[in-house]
Amino acid sequence: MTRVTLDYANMLTPGLGGRGLDPQALEGELNERFREAFQEVEERRQSGEMGFFALPYALEAARTVQELADGFAQWFENLVVLGIGGSALGTTTLRDALLGPSWNELDEETRDHYPRLFVLDNVDPRTVSHLLGRLDLRRTLFNVVSKSGSTAETMAQYMVVEGRLRESLGEEPTRGHFLFTTDPSAGVLRRIAEADGIPALEVPPNVGGRFSVLSSVGLLPAAVVGIDIFQVLDGARDMAERCRNPVLKENPAGILASLLHHADLDQGAPIHVLMAYSDRLRSFAAWFQQLWAESLGKARDREGREVNRGPTPLPALGATDQHSLLQLLMEGPRDKVVVFVGVGGAMDPVEIPPVRPDLPALSYLGGHTLAGLLRTEMDASREALRREGRPNLLVEVPDLTPRALGELFMLFEIATVFAGALYGIDPLNQPGVELGKRLTYGLLGREGFERPETGTGDHPWRV
Amino acid sequence: MTRVTLDYANMLTPGLGGRGLDPQALEGELNERFREAFQEVEERRQSGEMGFFALPYALEAARTVQELADGFAQWFENLVVLGIGGSALGTTTLRDALLGPSWNELDEETRDHYPRLFVLDNVDPRTVSHLLGRLDLRRTLFNVVSKSGSTAETMAQYMVVEGRLRESLGEEPTRGHFLFTTDPSAGVLRRIAEADGIPALEVPPNVGGRFSVLSSVGLLPAAVVGIDIFQVLDGARDMAERCRNPVLKENPAGILASLLHHADLDQGAPIHVLMAYSDRLRSFAAWFQQLWAESLGKARDREGREVNRGPTPLPALGATDQHSLLQLLMEGPRDKVVVFVGVGGAMDPVEIPPVRPDLPALSYLGGHTLAGLLRTEMDASREALRREGRPNLLVEVPDLTPRALGELFMLFEIATVFAGALYGIDPLNQPGVELGKRLTYGLLGREGFERPETGTGDHPWRV
Numbered sequence: 004m005t006r007v008t009l010d011y012a013n014m015l016t017p018g019l020g021g022r023g024l025d026p027q028a029l030e031g032e033l034n035e036r037f038r039e040a041f042q043e044v045e046e047r048r049q050s051g052e053m054g055f056f057a058l059p060y061a062l063e064a065a066r067t068v069q070e071l072a073d074g075f076a077q078w079f080e081n082l083v084v085l086g087i088g089g090s091a092l093g094t095t096t097l098r099d100a101l102l103g104p105s106w107n108e109l110d111e112e113t114r115d116h117y118p119r120l121f122v123l124d125n126v127d128p129r130t131v132s133h134l135l136g137r138l139d140l141r142r143t144l145f146n147v148v149s150k151s152g153s154t155a156e157t158m159a160q161y162m163v164v165e166g167r168l169r170e171s172l173g174e175e176p177t178r179g180h181f182l183f184t185t186d187p188s189a190g191v192l193r194r195i196a197e198a199d200g201i202p203a204l205e206v207p208p209n210v211g212g213r214f215s216v217l218s219s220v221g222l223l224p225a226a227v228v229g230i231d232i233f234q235v236l237d238g239a240r241d242m243a244e245r246c247r248n249p250v251l252k253e254n255p256a257g258i259l260a261s262l263l264h265h266a267d268l269d270q271g272a273p274i275h276v277l278m279a280y281s282d283r284l285r286s287f288a289a290w291f292q293q294l295w296a297e298s299l300g301k302a303r304d305r306e307g308r309e310v311n312r313g314p315t316p317l318p319a320l321g322a323t324d325q326h327s328l329l330q331l332l333m334e335g336p337r338d339k340v341v342v343f344v345g346v347g348g349a350m351d352p353v354e355i356p357p358v359r360p361d362l363p364a365l366s367y368l369g370g371h372t373l374a375g376l377l378r379t380e381m382d383a384s385r386e387a388l389r390r391e392g393r394p395n396l397l398v399e400v401p402d403l404t405p406r407a408l409g410e411l412f413m414l415f416e417i418a419t420v421f422a423g424a425l426y427g428i429d430p431l432n433q434p435g436v437e438l439g440k441r442l443t444y445g446l447l448g449r450e451g452f453e454r455p456e457t458g459t460g461d462h463p464w465r466v
Numbered sequence: 467m468t469r470v471t472l473d474y475a476n477m478l479t480p481g482l483g484g485r486g487l488d489p490q491a492l493e494g495e496l497n498e499r500f501r502e503a504f505q506e507v508e509e510r511r512q513s514g515e516m517g518f519f520a521l522p523y524a525l526e527a528a529r530t531v532q533e534l535a536d537g538f539a540q541w542f543e544n545l546v547v548l549g550i551g552g553s554a555l556g557t558t559t560l561r562d563a564l565l566g567p568s569w570n571e572l573d574e575e576t577r578d579h580y581p582r583l584f585v586l587d588n589v590d591p592r593t594v595s596h597l598l599g600r601l602d603l604r605r606t607l608f609n610v611v612s613k614s615g616s617t618a619e620t621m622a623q624y625m626v627v628e629g630r631l632r633e634s635l636g637e638e639p640t641r642g643h644f645l646f647t648t649d650p651s652a653g654v655l656r657r658i659a660e661a662d663g664i665p666a667l668e669v670p671p672n673v674g675g676r677f678s679v680l681s682s683v684g685l686l687p688a689a690v691v692g693i694d695i696f697q698v699l700d701g702a703r704d705m706a707e708r709c710r711n712p713v714l715k716e717n718p719a720g721i722l723a724s725l726l727h728h729a730d731l732d733q734g735a736p737i738h739v740l741m742a743y744s745d746r747l748r749s750f751a752a753w754f755q756q757l758w759a760e761s762l763g764k765a766r767d768r769e770g771r772e773v774n775r776g777p778t779p780l781p782a783l784g785a786t787d788q789h790s791l792l793q794l795l796m797e798g799p800r801d802k803v804v805v806f807v808g809v810g811g812a813m814d815p816v817e818i819p820p821v822r823p824d825l826p827a828l829s830y831l832g833g834h835t836l837a838g839l840l841r842t843e844m845d846a847s848r849e850a851l852r853r854e855g856r857p858n859l860l861v862e863v864p865d866l867t868p869r870a871l872g873e874l875f876m877l878f879e880i881a882t883v884f885a886g887a888l889y890g891i892d893p894l895n896q897p898g899v900e901l902g903k904r905l906t907y908g909l910l911g912r913e914g915f916e917r918p919e920t921g922t923g924d925h926p927w928r929v
Contacts, residue, residue, distance in 0.1 A: 008928055008929065009928065009929050010927065010928045011927050011928070011929075012925050012927040012928075014927075015927060026927070087785070087786060087789050088786070088788075088789025088790060089789070091786075092790075103592060103593075103596065104593075105593075105596055105597075108571070108600070124786050125745055125783065125785060125786045125840075126785060126836045126839050126840050126843075127744060127745040127746075127836070127840060128814055128815050128816035128835065128836040128837045128840070129566060129745070129746070129814060130566075130567075130568075130745045131816055131836060132814050132816055133566065133568055134568075137571070152827075153827045155831065155839065155843075156785055156839070156843075158827065158828055158831060159818050159831050159834075159836060159839055161821075161828075162818050162819055162821040162822075162828060162831060162832065163816060163818055163819070163836065165819070165821045166819035166821060190827075191825050191827040191828060194825070195822070195825075212789075252929065253929065254929070255929045258929050273799065273801070274737070274778055281590060282588055282590040282592065282593045283590075283592070289790070292790055292791075293789065293790035293791075296790055296791050296793065296794040296798075297789075297790060297791075297793045297794065299794075299798075300793050300794025300795075300796075300797055300798035301793075301797050301798070302796075302797035302798075303797075311797065311798060311799050311800065312798065312799070313794050313797070313798035313799060315737055315778075315780065315794065315798070315801070315802070317778065317780055320588065322550070322588060322589060322619055323550060323551070323554075323587050323588045325551075325899070325902065326550050326551025326552070326675075326756065326760075326899075327551060327555075327752070327755055327756035327759055327760060328755075328756075328759050328760075329898065329899050329902055330759065330760045330763050330764075330896045330897075330898040330899050331759040331760065331762075331763025331776050331778065331898075332763075332898075333763075333765075333898035333899070333901070333902075334763055334764050334765035334774065334776070334897070334898035335759075335762075335763035335764070335765075335774060335775065335776035335778070336736065336774050336775070336776060337774065338736070338778070339778070351591055351592060351595050352591050353591035353594055353595055353626060355622050355625050355626055356625055356626070356628070356629035358624075358625040358628045358629060359625075359658070362654050362657070362658075363912070363913060364615075364616045364621065364653075364654040365621055365624075365625060365654060367907065367910055367911060367912035367913065368618065368621060368622050368625060368910065369625065371622075371910060372591065373589045373590070373591040373594060373622060373626065374591045376589050376618065376619070376622055376910070377588075377589050377590060377591070379906055379909045379910055380589075380618075380619075380902075380906055382905075382909060382920060383902045383903075383905035383906040383909055384902050385920075386905050386918060386920045387901040387902040387905055390901065391901075433793045434793075434797070435792065435793040435794075435795075435796035435797035436788070436789075436792050436793050436796070438796070438850040438853065438854075439788065439792055439796075439843075439846050439847050439850040440846075442845075442846035442849050442850055443842055443843055443846040444830065446842045446845060446846055447830055447831065447834060447839070447842055448830060449826070449830035450826060450830065455849060457845060457848075457849040462475050464473065464474050464475040464477075464478060464489070465471055465472065465473045465474070465475075466471065466472050466474075466715065466716065466717070466718045466721050
């Protein structure tokens with residue numbers, strides 16, 4: 004069986020012409036640092052704080068999800084997830100990576116009679132209106148996903164949908180069109196579910212939103228559209244096993260975390276570009292961005308000292324974004340690492356026919372495939388960066404299967420908590436978003452919140 | 467008439483609790499620096515090097531484009547742009563901003579009988595196959611856009627499409643399904659156009675790809691789908707006039723460039739986040755990313771000294787990406803500026819009905835609109851950042867009309883060349899992408915290019 008692997012030769016001094024990391028450090032200083040980080044994570048895992056580690060083993064919960072999903076898939080033509088951030092990104096990633104970004108445009112036959120899957124992850128009125136206006140609401144299931152059960156954007160979406168359903172359904176109660184995914188006991192969604200008899204799945208309390216893709220949050224929508232969630236979990240389990248190794252060089256998540264942490268703090272490269280060479284992984288890059296940014300961007304370390312740490316993840320798509328970013332990556336400040344993600348095994352490589360063999364500017368392409376060209380663009384970009392002494396990594400995905408996606412999710416989630424330990428911060432919280440929430444409540448006039456002075460009134464600093 | 471404006475109070479020391487820029491510098495040091503930059507740009511504009519300045523005034527060219535577009539719009543059901551980078555991003559921005567990201571999913575009636583508009587900006591074989599497989603090729607026009615007429619990805623797309631057309635059309639020649647947009651005389655596309663009688667529009671030689679949206683590159687596809695290109699040019703012209711002012715505080719592009727340049731080099735904030743609060747501006751943020759990154763990321767200054775300059779633009783979407791990035795923006799390193807883009811005048815604000823007035827976690831939302839919530843989220847995020855002493859700007863778009871989009875394009879293009887002058891680099895070239903191109907040619911076996919050693923073979927740095 005082929006597995007996701009990590010090639011980090013282009014992070015090391017021999018490949019980078021003297022820049023980058025001395026490979027001896029992998030068995031010396033970095034290995035020591037990693038051993039401590041591994042120990043810290045292992046303790047938090049065993050204490051139950053890091054519930055995401057257990058998700059690939061929760062097969063009973065997955066079977067419950069599958070049964071529920073099978074029922075829904077027969078009844079409904081559309082599944083709309085109402086959620087934002089960690090409640091949306093994993094689901095979008097599963098859909099786009101495994102079914103393709105155009106799944107909803109396929110006809111029913113091609114979709115094998117599985118429902119369409121929409122993810123409403125914003126409150127832009129035109130997007131919401133447009134989607135609700137063109138779906139047959141009587142054949143639509145709304146999966147409202149909020150761990151806290153109180154996210155403002157998601158609650159607003161729920162209220163708008165409830166209103167539209169009442170208009171569409173007449174006397175029929177709306178509850179049959181909802182499925183909630185939320186905390187097992189706390190929050191207003193749980194309360195409504197209990198009062199109204201709306202089915203409600205559980206997000207384990209020890210699993211944060213951005214680590215929740217392998218819980219019911221991501222698995223239910225995936226199962227409804229026919230994705231083999233047991234294969235996803237199988238891949239995740241396999242990667243979790245590979246990452247339970249305190250020896251740095253044998254631990255893929257350890258290598259990823261250690262090299263990126265080292266690049267940031269020891270080499271002045273805090274910008275981590277994730278550049279995937281597959282349209283199907285565009286959403287994966289956005290999922291990674293949330294995971295890495297929200298987990299590692301912290302004002303204080305675990306001792307409470309102000310550190311203002313955190314790398315900046317930049318999602319990118321190859322080959323397209325070579326035409327946006329490669330110039331900067333090659334010549335700009337040496338403040339970046341590029342994590343390339345290469346995908347093999349495309350089902351339909353698409354041959355480039357030998358059109359115009361008389362023109363050298365075309366003829367060299369004839370006989371190659373689009374898949375081959377895409378791969379070559381990546382190889383050439385990696386090599387060009389290497390020759391400029393610019394560090395880069397390659398995550399190699401032999402084939403973009405449900406299993407491989409499970410491996411990828413787990414690789415990056417575990418790397419994130421390792422990186423949290425290396426940075427000395429807590430990767431599980433997000434205290435910095437509270438002020439914005441309180442200000443939003445205040446501005447909307449929620450009881451118990453003062454209307455803030457925002458100082459956005461008259462001033463001369465406008466042009 | 468309302469115009470696009472820039473509010474920069476949250477960049478200045480009074481608002482940021484002592485951090486940020488002393489406002490006196492706007493009339494002192496920064497004003498002096500800007501005057502020199504303005505002078506340099508003015509000279510290059512007058513010498514004809516910066517052709518994009520003239521595009522909003524090229525009404526005759528626009529009328530030619532409009533006439534051609536009117537003809538195509540009657541004949542074809544689909545327009546597919548084959549292009550990448552600057553040949554694609556402007557067109558996608560025009561479509562998504564003015565017609566909505568779901569334009570292609572609307573039925574013909576709702577589209578007012580204008581064609582669908584697809585932009586193939588990558589060579590992912592599954593995306594290309596999927597699109598070509600579901601379109602009626604006999605009713606499809608392909609606009610091949612490449613200034614040089616030799617971009618590998620675009621040439622490959624063209625060859626694949628030519629092959630598919632030959633299969634679909636039988637005896638009928640394929641030339642009626644192509645329109646080229648390329649250099650007036652150089653390049654292989656121009657040669658094929660002349661040999662085969664394929665209509666071909668011109669990209670002015672003094673307009674680079676990333677500055678080309680207001681040339682035939684962006685205007686032709688926009689006109690085909692019914693966008694009022696004269697309104698777009700009108701807005702661009704208006705902004706161009708506002709930016710021909712050597713006084714910093716009176717020049718919107720000057721303020722934008724000067725404040726972001728100052729934040730980077732004098733305050734250690736090289737990451738420039740563009741966060742637009744409208745799903746319709748997601749593509750605009752990607753357009754900005756290319757413009758800012760490729761123009762300003764340079765190894766050498768104009769005297770040839772190695773400087774490795776260039777800020778890193780990060781596109782983001784509000785409110786969605788608050789749930790990815792706000793934690794990092796609030797608490798991480800002080801290495802970022804956020805440029806918020808706020809949009810007023812949404813046509814359908816979507817009221818949030820008073821569902822469950824008994825539950826405080828919902829009731830405070832009832833009676834507000836989704837548009838109001840989105841705006842409030844932005845205001846709250848700006849204020850939260852300000853209170854943490856984190857600099858941010860607001861680009862205010864009163865209504866997302868063709869005119870306003872023209873203003874936005876010109877504002878950011880002019881800011882880019884001002885910033886280039888401030889950084890001391892040439893914003894018009896991209897020497898750093900050449901090595902990658904040569905390596906690609908070599909790897910594909912193009913005549914005259916050596917197959918490179920890439921050192922990606924056997925090595926122990928893999929896990």
